[in-house]
């Protein structure tokens with residue numbers, strides 16, 4: 040996953056960021072085996088060599104972070120008091136506090152029950168359709184374990200968010216990468232053509248990262264229906280990490296498709312909800328798929344229902360923050376984040392056009408920008424000015440001369456634009472740290 044780059048000692052360079060179901064009406068349950076579920080054959084990554092340069096992979100302090108598609112607006116107002124209240128809870132049962140509420144010395148409730156209820160309420164669903172997870176990343180890991188058993192393969196768009204392909208390849212599974220259309224959109228027809236008997240999983244980020252493109256709900260529904268017709272055992276995983284940023288009304292949310300098709304929808308609190316550091320997300324899917332996924336959660340014991348979940352995967356702090364945020368006030372907060380993001384995204388796009396660049400239209404909190412010369416060199420130049428962006432190359436060689444820049448605050452964007460306008464592509468800018476980030 041990492042590639043070595045020259046280490047010149049300049050401070051703070053980050054390096055190149057570098058699986059049905061009950062069918063529609065009355066059909067049979069499908070078992071884990073039908074999906075080619077994993078059978079303990081997962082290979083673990085080799086431990087990385089200890090780093091030799093200062094904290095490689097750890098974004099240094101004092102940098103403008105426009106490389107990770109985080110939210111500069113933080114979490115909804117109720118999140119922090121909820122975390123504080125949790126942190127201040129007494130540890131022992133014999134404390135004078137009544138009623139006794141468990142603090143951070145206690146495991147989360149084993150099935151993340153309250154969190155699951157809050158999430159299900161958000162979408163007016165039964166809790167049987169929802170599993171909380173440690174961000175969509177955990178969902179992607181679980182899905183590769185659950186639905187990419189031996190001989191199964193993954194289909195996704197070439198150049199899209201690389202984590203699903205990474206998890207599949209790590210387990211020796213084939214990954215079929217489908218080129219984008221000329222308009223840099225997911226080629227849904229070609230993806231459907233690639234589905235065969237052994238297709239375990241199809242991944243689609245919607246909106247996509249890094250392009251920012253969005254597949255409409257109508258196209259998505261047709262795609263999922265056709266995928267199901269081609270192979271009813273293929274699970275379509277729709278990653279909606281950036282859905283909260285989409286302005287289109289109604290948004291292209293795929294959750295309603297889970298009642299009819301083998302679809303899993305991933306959502307996260309890392310983006311518009313401003314809680315990337317807490318690692319919280321969830322998956323919505325048909326209850327049969329959810330049962331399968333549950334077996335791959337960290338802390339899951341399986342077997343006797345009395346011992347299903349031992350530890351709980353999502354930690355108490357994250358659960359407290361998320362539960363407190365899922366209120367009308369929290370939803371309005373996210374709406375205002377969507378509006379501010381849209382304004383700033385337009386500002387960034389217009390300013391880039393003013394500087395002679397032509398960014399792709401984006402529905403997310405980031406823009407993919409062709410820069411006319413090596414994007415990695417520009418990334419290095421910007422990092423030498425304490426501004427972190429992503430180079431396009433790690434996503435796909437076609438994006439070698441591109442960068443991806445996240446929507447930050449106005450001052451952050453101005454700092455970026457200012458540095459960009461002073462860039463001279465004819466000068467080479469050396470990397471300082473080993474390359475750990477790989478196109479996130």
Ligand SMILES: Cc1ncc(COP(=O)(O)O)c(C=O)c1O
Pocket residue numbers: 107108173174175176177200244247248278280306307308309315319320479
């Ligand atoms: C498309 C996409 N999916 C998932 C993730 C990771 O999300 P989480 O923080 O919920 O693990 C990212 C992070 O950038 C992303 O871009």
